[in-house]
Amino acid sequence: xDVFLSIFNxxxxxxxIYGIMAMGVYISYSVLDFPDLSVDGTFPLGMCITAALITxxxxxxxxxxxxFICGAVAGCVTGLLHxxxxxxxxxxxxxxxxxxxxxxxxxxxxxAVLPYYNQPTIFTSGPIGILPEGLYTYRVxxxxxxxxxxxxxxxDMYLKTKSGLLLRAAGxxxxxxxxxxxxxxxxxxxxxxxxxxxxxLAGSILSQQAESANINSGTGMVVMxxxxxxxxxxxxxxxxxxxxxxxxxLGAVVYKACLAIAMLLGLPTNFxxxxxxxxxxxxxxxxxxxxxxxxxxxxxTPEF
Amino acid sequence: MLKLLNSNRHSNNSIVEMQHIYKxxxxxxxxxxxxxxDFNLNISQGExxxxxxxxxxxxxxxxxxxxxxxxxxxxxxFLKGQDIGKMKEYQRAASIGRVFQNPAIGTCPSLTILENMxxxxxxxxxxxxxxxxxxxxxxxxxxQLELLKLGLEDKIDLLVGSLSGGQRQALALLISTMTPIExxxxxxxxxxLDPRSSETVMELTERIVREKKLTTLMVTHNLRYAVQYGxxxxxxxxxxxxxxxxxxxxxxxxxxxxxxxxxxxxxxxxN
Ligand SMILES: Nc1ncnc2c1ncn2[C@@H]1O[C@H](COP(=O)(O)OP(=O)(O)OP(=O)(O)O)[C@@H](O)[C@H]1O
Ligand SMILES: [Mg+2]
Numbered sequence: 001x002d003v004f005l006s007i008f009n010x011x012x013x014x015x016x017i018y019g020i021m022a023m024g025v026y027i028s029y030s031v032l033d034f035p036d037l038s039v040d041g042t043f044p045l046g047m048c049i050t051a052a053l054i055t056x057x058x059x060x061x062x063x064x065x066x067x068f069i070c071g072a073v074a075g076c077v078t079g080l081l082h083x084x085x086x087x088x089x090x091x092x093x094x095x096x097x098x099x100x101x102x103x104x105x106x107x108x109x110x111x112a113v114l115p116y117y118n119q120p121t122i123f124t125s126g127p128i129g130i131l132p133e134g135l136y137t138y139r140v141x142x143x144x145x146x147x148x149x150x151x152x153x154x155x156d157m158y159l160k161t162k163s164g165l166l167l168r169a170a171g172x173x174x175x176x177x178x179x180x181x182x183x184x185x186x187x188x189x190x191x192x193x194x195x196x197x198x199x200x201l202a203g204s205i206l207s208q209q210a211e212s213a214n215i216n217s218g219t220g221m222v223v224m225x226x227x228x229x230x231x232x233x234x235x236x237x238x239x240x241x242x243x244x245x246x247x248x249x250l251g252a253v254v255y256k257a258c259l260a261i262a263m264l265l266g267l268p269t270n271f272x273x274x275x276x277x278x279x280x281x282x283x284x285x286x287x288x289x290x291x292x293x294x295x296x297x298x299x300x301t302p303e304f
Numbered sequence: 305m306l307k308l309l310n311s312n313r314h315s316n317n318s319i320v321e322m323q324h325i326y327k328x329x330x331x332x333x334x335x336x337x338x339x340x341x342d343f344n345l346n347i348s349q350g351e352x353x354x355x356x357x358x359x360x361x362x363x364x365x366x367x368x369x370x371x372x373x374x375x376x377x378x379x380x381x382f383l384k385g386q387d388i389g390k391m392k393e394y395q396r397a398a399s400i401g402r403v404f405q406n407p408a409i410g411t412c413p414s415l416t417i418l419e420n421m422x423x424x425x426x427x428x429x430x431x432x433x434x435x436x437x438x439x440x441x442x443x444x445x446x447x448q449l450e451l452l453k454l455g456l457e458d459k460i461d462l463l464v465g466s467l468s469g470g471q472r473q474a475l476a477l478l479i480s481t482m483t484p485i486e487x488x489x490x491x492x493x494x495x496x497l498d499p500r501s502s503e504t505v506m507e508l509t510e511r512i513v514r515e516k517k518l519t520t521l522m523v524t525h526n527l528r529y530a531v532q533y534g535x536x537x538x539x540x541x542x543x544x545x546x547x548x549x550x551x552x553x554x555x556x557x558x559x560x561x562x563x564x565x566x567x568x569x570x571x572x573x574x575n
């Protein structure tokens with residue numbers, strides 16, 4: 001029983017933390033219709049910056065905020081490449097992803113792994129002190145859940161503002177944004193900044209859970225983020241009262257659960273990325289399939 | 305003979321002035337299309353201009369040039385005396401309202417009617433972090449929707465993507481004229497609609513244009529609309545206006561006359 005509990009705990013921990021990234025990918029991919037590959041670079045960016053800052057004695061919460069800002073700046077770079085230099089969306093993301101590799105190495109001063117064991121993190125310092133002794137094993141889940149809730153509410157609130165509504169319009173119909181005399185390019189840059197800010201923040205939090213940063217951790221993040229978004233929206237899309245942001249977080253948890261179950265059933269670690277690719281393909285195909293079915297019934301639910 | 309039909313119109317209360325416009329597509333390639341050579345157009349304040357012309361005569365391109373979608377090779381464009389030639393499309397849109405042939409372009413399908421109207425209502429102001437939907441404006445939106453007589457006032461939370469083409473086009477027209485504009489541009493905005501919706505949207509257009517005294521440039525393939533609506537009629541052919549009449553002169557034109565000239569031009573060109 002304990003084994004299951006610990007696996008369940010593990011799925012929730014990682015699912016929630018990756019769920020933050022899924023919210024970021026939701027903004028770029030679903031809201032803006034921009035398949036943003038820079039995520040593969042900004043996730044480890046968040047990790048590395050956090051590792052460097054905490055090692056240098058920075059407050060872990062401040063480190064989270066700085067990681068968010070750095071991710072947002074990287075997102076702006078992708079956006080500027082696309083909007084100002086007319087580079088296609090996929091290539092803009094690839095350029096940023098590539099550049100981030102070197103940036104991350106500079107941040108970690110050339111090492112691929114930067115551990116910072118026993119330094120204060122958001123899981124060991126600050127408000128964690130008020131947690132009852134018995135819940136200490138679940139502190140990561142609790143803190144991650146709190147972070148998800150706060151970030152989700154912030155994002156939902158933003159999407160309801162004038163700027164947020166304009167962002168949704170920019171992903172939906174650029175000509176409409178032009179008609180109301182706004183620059184759709186600017187909205188794309190803002191959306192990519194938010195998306196990559198959330199991604200870097202997820203990287204920052206995951207690194208604090210592991211108490212180390214790994215330059216290679218970015219590989220496959222785009223696929224994981226997109227899969228979470230698509231799975232979440234497909235499975236929970238019918239639930240009228242649930243917000244899309246909640247759906248994608250749950251999508252990340254479901255995705256992590258699928259991977260964990262595969263491991264439990266004895267899948268060798270080497271096949272992990274292959275399994276991720278397969279899950280992603282299934283998610284894409286089934287969501288296409290569902291989309292077709294829905295369009296026939298005269299689109300009632302939001303498109304994604 | 306066709307030249308005689310042009311009344312040389314120059315007035316100093318022009319709101320739109322296109323001067324010496326030159327435009328060639330794909331210059332220097334095998335696909336080169338020389339469309340406008342020294343094209344000029346003046347539109348007075350409050351004028352409702354209908355534009356007809358064969359496919360490829362340059363109507364849409366003329367509108368695109370005005371709106372900034374298409375760049376010109378040389379020439380000058382003034383809107384209310386201001387040189388807008390260097391302004392970006394979205395900047396010009398501050399004083400131009402536009403409805404397209406495709407009903408999908410004028411509205412956002414995955415936003416609700418209310419959200420679409422709220423966004424449009426905020427045109428000209430900043431889009432900051434204040435609530436996107438101003439609850440106090442809902443009654444105003446409803447009263448505007450009532451004018452469409454499509455029953456949309458009871459469906460403001462419906463996604464626009466689930467409306468019919470005619471409903472969407474009526475909404476697009478309403479949205480583009482909700483905030484003050486100097487010029488309304490309509491590019492075959494009834495072409496994708498069935499005859500009845502087309503009629504409804506055209507009547508709505510007439511009402512809105514007259515009520516708000518909007519300067520309007522309307523492209524249509526429907527010769528009856530061109531004759532029936534508007535104060536001035538322009539027929540374009542190969543990047544030139546071959547007919548440009550207003551007032552009494554315009555009233556003398558019947559649909560059959562236009563059709564005859566249309567055919568004459570085509571014969572002259574050997575097709
Ligand atoms: N982006 C473009 N690139 C190349 N040629 C173009 C472009 N836009 C328009 N043209 C050419 O310019 C000419 C005028 O096109 P335009 O769309 O303005 O015609 P139109 O009068 O609106 O026709 P229709 O009645 O079919 O809408 C056509 O010969 C067209 O091929
Ligand atoms: Mg046209």
